[in-house]
Amino acid sequence: MSEPLPIAVLVSGTGTNLQALLDTVHGREAEVVAVASSVAGAPALERAEQSGVPSAVFARAAYSDRAARDEALAGWLAERGARLVVLAGYMELLGAPFLARFPGAVINVHPSLLPSFPGLAAIEQALAYGVKVFGVTVHFVDTGVDSGPVILQRAVELPDASEPEGVLTALRPLEHELLPRAVALFARGALAADPENPRRTLVDRAAGEAGDDGGGAIRAGEG
Ligand code: GRF
Numbered sequence: 001m002s003e004p005l006p007i008a009v010l011v012s013g014t015g016t017n018l019q020a021l022l023d024t025v026h027g028r029e030a031e032v033v034a035v036a037s038s039v040a041g042a043p044a045l046e047r048a049e050q051s052g053v054p055s056a057v058f059a060r061a062a063y064s065d066r067a068a069r070d071e072a073l074a075g076w077l078a079e080r081g082a083r084l085v086v087l088a089g090y091m092e093l094l095g096a097p098f099l100a101r102f103p104g105a106v107i108n109v110h111p112s113l114l115p116s117f118p119g120l121a122a123i124e125q126a127l128a129y130g131v132k133v134f135g136v137t138v139h140f141v142d143t144g145v146d147s148g149p150v151i152l153q154r155a156v157e158l159p160d161a162s163e164p165e166g167v168l169t170a171l172r173p174l175e176h177e178l179l180p181r182a183v184a185l186f187a188r189g190a191l192a193a194d195p196e197n198p199r200r201t202l203v204d205r206a207a208g209e210a211g212d213d214g215g216g217a218i219r220a221g222e223g
Contacts, residue, residue, distance in 0.1 A: 004031040005187035008082035010073075010090035011037045015044025017088035017109055020176035021183060022051045029187040034080035036073055038092045054080065060092065070098040077102075084186055087141060088179065096143050106141040107186065108148075109179045111171050113137060113155055118146035123164045123171070132159040134167055136174040138182040140201070149201050151182045151191060 007030045009018050018035065026032045035048035035055040048055040056076060063069035077085060078101060087094075087108040099106055112122040113135035119125075126134055135155035140148035154174045161167050185191050190207035194200040 004029060005083055005183075006031050006033040006081045007084040007086055007183060007187075008032070008034040008036065008077040008080060009048075009086045009088050011035060011042055011044035011088055012039045012091040013042055013044060013089045015042065015047045015089065016172065017175055017179050018044050019047050021086065021088065021180055022047065022053070024180040025183050025187070026051070029184040030084070034077055034082055036077065038090065044089070066093070067095055067097065070095050074098050074101040084183065086179070086183060093145070094141065099141065099143065104140065105186075107151065107182060108139055108141050108146065109175050110137045110139065110146050111168070111175065113153060114139060114146055114150060123167045127161065127164060127167065132161075133157050134161065134171060136171055136178055138178050149193065149199050151185070151201050151203075152178045154178055 004027065009021060009032055011018055021030070022032060032051070032053050035044065035053050037045050037055065037057050038059060040057045040059055045055050045057070058069055058073045060066065060069055063072065082102070083105060085102050085106045087106065090108070094106065110118070110122060112118070112126055113133070114137040117125040117129070123134070133155050135153060137153045138151045139146065140151065142148035156170050156174065158167060158170055185203060185207070188207045190204040192202045192204070194202050
């Protein structure tokens with residue numbers, strides 16, 4: 001296998017998705033070289049420390065505005081050598097100048113089947129709408145809110161769901177599988193935009209099969 005891809009993970013909270021990355025792709029397809037939190041004392045920071053990964057806090061309040069925060073954050077991630085930025089429960093928006101520092105290399109995990117229920121409280125939104133099928137999306141990040149091209153999606157039928165906790169319990173394992181899988185595919189160079197429709201992310205089947213991409217990833221456009 002080729003050298004692991006240096007990645008940074010941005011967090012704000014518990015960090016279970018960070019943990020999934022540390023437990024699966026870290027030291028294999030990818031090397032987590034930096035963890036940055038928007039919240040001081042976030043439990044995710046403890047997870048980084050436990051794995052010996054450098055971490056830092058970039059709280060919005062410590063900077064004059066969001067652009068200044070983004071610039072400092074991007075500078076630190078670049079200094080650490082990150083070539084992919086993974087948003088794993090990161091509760092802040094990133095501006096265009098930040099995204100321009102990591103073109104096509106910022107991805108996010110979201111607990112709904114986008115484009116349904118973007119933004120905050122996705123599970124609550126879905127429950128309020130009364131849906132019977134829930135799901136998880138891993139997507140590229142653009143300047144909109146959860147609006148970038150889909151990489152992987154997975155659905156789960158929960159026809160009797162009524163409480164966010166139950167839905168979260170069902171979705172968490174899907175997130176913890178799909179996010180590392182998307183990182184591994186990215187690291188192997190197996191993701192590309194369809195020239196005929198750049199919204200559609202093509203997954204190189206051969207490159208995907210070179211590693212552990214079995215087990216039901218739904219390729220964007222098929223699912
Ligand atoms: C996840 O549900 C993710 O989809 C959303 O924020 C949550 C983060 O959880 N964007 P964790 O901090 O990774 O445990």
